[in-house]
Amino acid sequence: MVRRAAVCFIGTAALACAVTASPAHAQAKPKKPAAAASAASAAAPAAGGQYAQRFATLCAACHGANGRSEMAGTPALAGQHSFYAITQLFLFREGRRSNEGMTAVAKTLKDDDLRGFSDFIGTLPFVPPPPPATPTDSARMTKGQALAQQHKCLFCHGADLAGGQQVPRIAGQREEYLQMSLRGYKTGTRPGYTMAMTEAVSQIPIEDLDVLAYYAARFTTPPGK
Amino acid sequence: MKQVRALTLLTTLCCASLTAWAQTTPPPADEPGWAKGRPKSDSAMKMAPVPAFPIPTAADKLPTAKFKLPPGFKVETWASGVLDAREMRQGDKGNIFVSTLFVGNKVYVLPEKAKDGKREPKVIIDKTEQATGIEFNKGTLFFATNKKIVRYDNIEDKLDNPGEPKVLTDKLPGGSDHSWKFLRIHNDKLYYPIGAPCNICDPGEYAKIYRMNLDGSNVETIASGVRNTVGFDFDPKTGNLWFTDNGRDWFSEELPNDELNVVTQPGKQHFGYPYCHQGNIPDPEFGWGKSCDDYVKPAAFLGPHAGSLGLKFYTGKMFPAKYQGAMFIARHGPWNRTKKYADISVAWPDGKGGAKVEPFMTGFVENNSYLGRPVDFLVMKDGSLLVSDDHAGAIYRISYGK
Numbered sequence: 001m002v003r004r005a006a007v008c009f010i011g012t013a014a015l016a017c018a019v020t021a022s023p024a025h026a027q028a029k030p031k032k033p034a035a036a037a038s039a040a041s042a043a044a045p046a047a048g049g050q051y052a053q054r055f056a057t058l059c060a061a062c063h064g065a066n067g068r069s070e071m072a073g074t075p076a077l078a079g080q081h082s083f084y085a086i087t088q089l090f091l092f093r094e095g096r097r098s099n100e101g102m103t104a105v106a107k108t109l110k111d112d113d114l115r116g117f118s119d120f121i122g123t124l125p126f127v128p129p130p131p132p133a134t135p136t137d138s139a140r141m142t143k144g145q146a147l148a149q150q151h152k153c154l155f156c157h158g159a160d161l162a163g164g165q166q167v168p169r170i171a172g173q174r175e176e177y178l179q180m181s182l183r184g185y186k187t188g189t190r191p192g193y194t195m196a197m198t199e200a201v202s203q204i205p206i207e208d209l210d211v212l213a214y215y216a217a218r219f220t221t222p223p224g225k
Numbered sequence: 226m227k228q229v230r231a232l233t234l235l236t237t238l239c240c241a242s243l244t245a246w247a248q249t250t251p252p253p254a255d256e257p258g259w260a261k262g263r264p265k266s267d268s269a270m271k272m273a274p275v276p277a278f279p280i281p282t283a284a285d286k287l288p289t290a291k292f293k294l295p296p297g298f299k300v301e302t303w304a305s306g307v308l309d310a311r312e313m314r315q316g317d318k319g320n321i322f323v324s325t326l327f328v329g330n331k332v333y334v335l336p337e338k339a340k341d342g343k344r345e346p347k348v349i350i351d352k353t354e355q356a357t358g359i360e361f362n363k364g365t366l367f368f369a370t371n372k373k374i375v376r377y378d379n380i381e382d383k384l385d386n387p388g389e390p391k392v393l394t395d396k397l398p399g400g401s402d403h404s405w406k407f408l409r410i411h412n413d414k415l416y417y418p419i420g421a422p423c424n425i426c427d428p429g430e431y432a433k434i435y436r437m438n439l440d441g442s443n444v445e446t447i448a449s450g451v452r453n454t455v456g457f458d459f460d461p462k463t464g465n466l467w468f469t470d471n472g473r474d475w476f477s478e479e480l481p482n483d484e485l486n487v488v489t490q491p492g493k494q495h496f497g498y499p500y501c502h503q504g505n506i507p508d509p510e511f512g513w514g515k516s517c518d519d520y521v522k523p524a525a526f527l528g529p530h531a532g533s534l535g536l537k538f539y540t541g542k543m544f545p546a547k548y549q550g551a552m553f554i555a556r557h558g559p560w561n562r563t564k565k566y567a568d569i570s571v572a573w574p575d576g577k578g579g580a581k582v583e584p585f586m587t588g589f590v591e592n593n594s595y596l597g598r599p600v601d602f603l604v605m606k607d608g609s610l611l612v613s614d615d616h617a618g619a620i621y622r623i624s625y626g627k
Contacts, residue, residue, distance in 0.1 A: 150259075152255070164271065165275055
């Protein structure tokens, strides 16, 4: 019997990767405009007028007016893909991903709302994280890069960790949110459509997951790429 | 004596260091099964499987009016709001059962007749991963996930509370790659596949079509070398099993083709995977030392990475004579090919082991994006043909007449 830990897989896994986690389709869609430092100024609500307003009243308090959350444990949405966003909203609404606050919000949303919010989130340009309070530990970054290679993170999240389609951007995400997510996958408390991410990380020690979170949170695409 | 001691010590040291290694260095995560064989080029590295969209397309936004069919045929929306609609089967009392794959985790039942112009899906199985394989036979709903096959007897009398099913097997290998099920019952045997657990690998006891008695006993191999079939049916004329098979990924954009195959000697035939693709391309890795001549060749090609899913012989009377005895094939469309395509094709056995295939219903793709993706068929009593669409979460009805 061939037993394999499919990370992303195709059917399910594909999704899995995808869903909870990741592939690479990212580029099937036009790239988001590179965020200039000034992107910190609230994203222009050019698209999705109604949902830009509803985002401002319903989501911004925790996730930030421009989608760059400043609240611990709350993910940055800026630079996230609409397909990933709608998948997560769907999983919250179905009760398959658990978070008290988000589930309560998602339960009130109709299908059109899920589309509207996720389409709007998909328009928010990536906003780089604020400069870290302490200098970046280059040894930890090197180890994080090696771990990301070793554990095939790039297979779904892409060489730039920017994700795509149903796979989230993890580059520049809040560190403690990444940490919490990875631990949730490891213990199986955070499923995607499938357990692909759990299969991918279940053998990785917590310390290494934390290094991966450190690395992805500080990851920047080398200039020229 | 000394030598023995030295050996013991060495063994102890070895073990100790191995243990230490195991504690500090976890094995690297496996490459995802679907990514095996993926080239490292930028464009290929950006491709991965995509699940159905988690929200059904609203009824007034469905692509129904954009579909094109041969003259005399028409298509209408039969049901909308059926999230992740995959396989369809009809009960004796008219109920239509609809399964899902990764997104829905459900099996629905829909009424045959619309009420106030609508058919509301009612969930009868919920919170179940890969709730995909369904078949109906003599009052019983057979249901298969990637891990088990069960039966719900007298299901149509218990739609509000189906109760606990009887387990036929809970020993299926599970997993993610090609592990979801398609079921068909023929002459009181239940046919089901176990797909390859990867894109390309040595599949062992996977990559086969099996059958069992309706109580789960007497499992037999029907066909080997079948990478991933998601649709099969029996030719009403000959009794032969015809099946679609999804070809390996990442060989090239244009190769290999998905296969349409026919089993003429149950249990004795090997259809090539992983050694030979589309009957004439030896696998670059697994094909060494093998000859394509040793494997059964496909009856027809179904297109590169076509995602050929449901297959159903048309057994109704409504369609013109030309379509009697033909099979309909749902080409779901590729996820790892730059140019997308999807359609419903129709195929005619040529009586010599081959088949002629042509497009039947098109219009699923616009601007290289999917508006809908066909999955499975159901021939209705009036001879019309239902088609499920997991991308749009809808079911269409194809009919013929002036």
